[in-house]
Amino acid sequence: MSDKLTKAREYEVKKEAMIPEEQRPLFHLTPRCGWMNDPNGFSKYNGKYHLFYQYYPYETVWGPMHWGHAESKDLITWEYLPCAMAPDGEADNFGCFSGSAIEMEDGRQLLVYTGVRKEEEEDGIVREYQTQCIAIGDGVNYEKYENNPVIGADSLPKGAGKFDFRDPKVWKENGKYYMVVGNKTEDKDGQILQYVSDDGIHWNYDKLVIKNNHRFGVMWECPDYFELDGKQVLLTSPQDMLPEELEFHNGNGTLCVIGELNKDGDFCEENCQAIDYGIDFYAPQTVLADDGRRLMIGWMQNWDTCGIRRDDFPWFGQMSFPREISLHNNKLIQKPAREIADYYGKRISRQNVLISDSASLSSIEGRCIDMTVNVRSSERTLSYNKFEIRFADNGKAYSTIEYDPVENIVKIDRKHSGSRRAIVHQRRCKVANNKGEITLRLILDRYSMELFINDGEQVMSMGVFTDVKAEGISFKANGEVLMDVTMHELEKK
Structure with missing residues (x-):
């Protein structure tokens, strides 16, 4: 050697x-x-x-x-x-x-x-x-x-x-x-x-x-x-x-x-x-x-x-x-990888939640989670023009996922995450036109976010270096959406 x-x-x-x-x-x-x-x-x-x-x-x-x-x-x-x-x-x-x-x-x-x-x-x-x-x-x-x-x-x-x-x-x-x-x-x-x-x-x-x-x-x-x-x-x-x-x-x-x-x-x-x-x-x-x-x-x-x-x-x-x-x-x-299920802890589920402005849901929070959010219009016609998930939020620092159902664009954004550097903080991708319905699965693990869109059709990843005590998660809509949320806390075995 x-x-x-x-x-x-x-x-x-x-x-x-x-x-x-x-x-x-x-x-x-x-x-x-x-x-x-x-x-x-x-x-x-x-x-x-x-x-x-x-x-x-x-x-x-x-x-x-x-x-x-x-x-x-x-x-x-x-x-x-x-x-x-x-x-x-x-x-x-x-x-x-x-x-x-x-x-x-x-x-x-x-x-x-x-x-x-x-x-x-x-x-x-x-x-x-x-x-x-x-x-x-x-x-x-x-x-x-x-x-x-x-x-x-x-x-x-x-x-x-x-x-x-x-x-x-x-x-x-x-x-x-x-x-x-x-x-x-x-x-x-x-x-x-x-x-x-x-x-x-x-x-x-x-x-x-x-x-x-x-x-x-x-x-x-x-x-x-x-x-x-x-x-x-x-x-x-x-x-x-x-x-x-x-x-x-x-x-x-x-x-x-x-x-x-x-x-x-x-x-x-x-x-x-x-x-x-x-x-x-x-x-x-x-x-x-x-x-x-x-x-x-x-x-x-x-x-x-x-x-x-x-x-x-x-x-x-x-x-x-x-x-x-x-x-x-x-x-x-x-x-x-399906092995993630072996590390699931507490499961929290909310179904058919009506979001018309900004809302937080009881117990939906954390920085080590596997969370799936299904969003759809509350009416037969498109009932909203923007949906947002805010995470790693402590009231001052936060990161977001935004979905525009009109243009069929998903955007991730960490410009408010606490960074003092003007480097790449946003990225957008074009998604399938599903008439306002989309499934967003987030894997959060302290210092990262990986977003799996529509059962893996597209993925968007980014590092998030906000203090891990920033655990807040909230949802916001311009208009009205119906939302299902299933979240698993991730734990070491």
Whole structure:
């Protein structure tokens, strides 16, 4: 074990012991200490879910990337394991960037990641070189392959850029290992490349999976590629996007491309959509559960919103709640992992409540809840033009969810949540025209809100860093609505 890894492991144990449990979310994974970004190596190994993550243990800002590590039996309660990797190799001395994990034929766990090193070019400019590397271990300790990198610039196809080449996602199929990797071409366009291996160690270029053709952003990061409900799905996170109506927003976004494989095994796209329509969601990664469900977790943050933080917290960044994903009518459906029901506490239900102005309901409050609100007109014709849920409210700070049934738009807004920064505080999305009826399911967990619209047709996520004592929830309508509310308090078991 290198001195860098030993130091990181010793530091995180000491630092974690100093963080009060109540200063973290109840269920969303945060870094053991310091900084967290992309999920890495979301996988099953030895009967448990493993989740690695981009990690800088020493400060709550991005630094030389390590791999943090946690495991879970049920996707919800996570236990920290020792830091898995530090930037201590010749091929990764500037950082161990994002990647994935899989169990090998001999029972060991294979980590596939992007190693980053810096070199000075002939023109005197220092540039990053990104190559694909591996490490192999037993679920706790990992040894980097002595001949890293296993995929270098010499394995790139013509026109591929050698500086932005990262985030390998590995899987096994028909007795072989496959990997997709994000790349930015020499003419600054995103594309996803596929590689193949017989043993997970020696890799060869296979083919181009998809090219952006300058449609969605520039570099395509963090790809995931899998079969789902008879279709082929690619998830990726484009950088530097331009907005398109309310489907895609400026900056760093998420993209789900749905299609089919033709007789030659080539990907033919049929539909493109955003994955999450909120403020904070990036770099999702999936795993196939033993029962056949495809589960997804993302970084519930965004590079454009890193200024929204609690400066008094010894951690930064959290993962989303795990989501079950499926397809319906060639569109992505996302629902909270059903394991959440195992953590339900007190149940409170109110049916056919008439809201004509602003109202609070007895016992409907909290910051660790799973709440479903069904809203509909009180008459046959549309009886209202706006509905609002206000939460994390202490009379001064609050956040809101608004629904406009005329324009069919849902908006999330945290500008009054206590932030002193003029960063992204609002996001809107277009929803189905259901004649004023909508179902809004909120997962609140101390420092986050995830909104599942119409049984998972769309999701909007955001961090909320208002003091956890702000537990108020209220409802407001311009006009009249009928509302059903079912709320479960969430509790650690």
